[in-house]
Amino acid sequence: MNKDADDWKWQFWVRREGTFNRLDPEQDDYPAGFRFTGDLKWIVRMQKTGSGEQTLYLYRLTPQGFVAATGKPLADLAWAYLKSRPEWRKVRKDPEYHIAANLVKGTEENYRWLGVEWPANRYLLIGLSGDADVKGRKPMQTGVVNGWRCRYDLQTGKFDVPALFFKDNAKALVPG
Template sequence: MRVATALLRALVVFALFACTIGAWSVGMSAAQPAVPSAGYKIDPEFTQVSTDGAISIEQYLNKDTDDDRKWQFWVRRQSTFTLLDPEPAGYPAAFIFTGDLKWIVRMQKTGSGEETLYLYRVIPHGTVPASKKPLGDLAWAYLKTRPEWRRIAKPPEYHKAAGLLKGLQDNYRQLGVDWPANRYLVITLSGDADIKGRKPMQTGVVHGWRCRYDLETGKFEAPEVFSDHNAKAVVPE
C-alpha cells in the first residue's frame, strides 16, 4: 500500500512538472516570434552583414496608420532566424560586430540629435542582451561617478548621445594603444544644456567624453590615455 501511494505521488509530481515545462515552453514561444510581426516588411537598404558573411541583421519596417514608424531587427545566422530585441524602435539602426563575432553593438537613434547603444552577446541559437538597460545609459551612469561630472557647468538635458568611437575592428590602434583584440569598446558621450548668459542658450556641456567598456568583465573604465581629451570634453563649448 505504501509503495502504491509513493508511486501515485511520484506520478502526480511528474505530471505537474511536465505541465510547468509545457507552459514555460509556450510562454517562451510567445515571447519569441518565429517571423516578423504582421505588417512588417524588410527594407534591404538597412541590412547589415558581418565581414565573413556568417551573420546578417535584417531591419523590418511597419508604418502604422497614425504615421508612427516602428522597426524590428532580425538576426539571420546559419539555420536560425531570431528577433534581436522584443521592443521595436522608432528609427533604423546601425550595427557593428566584434572581430570574433561574439558581440553585436547596436547604434540606435532615439530622437533629434539623440542616440544610444545596445550590446548583445551572440549565442548558438541567437542573441541575448548584455544588460537590462541600454549600454549607453550605463555609460552615462558611469560618467556620473567620475570627478569630471562635478566639473560640468550643468548636467546635459538635450541631445544626449552615446556613440561608439571608430576603430573597433583594429582595436583602436589610432589611439596609440596595444589592447587585446575583441576586448574593449570605446564609448563617447555628448549632451547639451541651457546655460544662462550664453548665446545660444543650448550649449554643449559634454562633447565626446570617452570611456572604455570591458567585454570580459562588464566594467567601465577611463584609462589614462583618455585624460587630456576628457578634461576638454566637459568644458562648455
C-alpha cells in the same frame, strides 16, 4: 506600419548558424547602424532616438543566438559611469539634456589606430556628448559634454578611462 496613424516601428533581426533573433527593443521612427567585434560574438546597435540624440545597445552571441548583453542600453550605463566620476561634479547641471553616445571607430582592428596593443575583441570605446537647455533671458542650448570617452570591457562588464583619454576628457567637460 499603421496606415491610420502613419507610425513606423523598426525591428532588427539577426540570423546566425540556424538561429534567427530579434534585437529588442523595437524603435520608433529611426533606423540603426550596427558594428560587430572582429570575432563576430558581439554586436553594438547605434540607434538614433531623436534630433541629435543617439543610444547604444549591446548584444552577445549565445547558443540560442544574439541576446541583450546588458539590462539597460549600453549608453545609459556609460552615462551613469561618467556621472559617478569626480569630474562630473564640475559639469553644468541643467534640467534637460540632449544626449548622444557613439561607438568610437576601431572595433574591427582593436583600436590599433590609437597606438594601443589591447587584447582582440575585448574592449569597446564609447564617446559621450550632451547639450543642456540653458534657461534665462535668452534660452539656448550649450554643449556641456563634448566627446568624453570611456572604455567598456566585454569580459568584465566594467567601464574605465585609459590614461590616453585623460587630457582630451578634461577638455570635453564644460564646467557649470
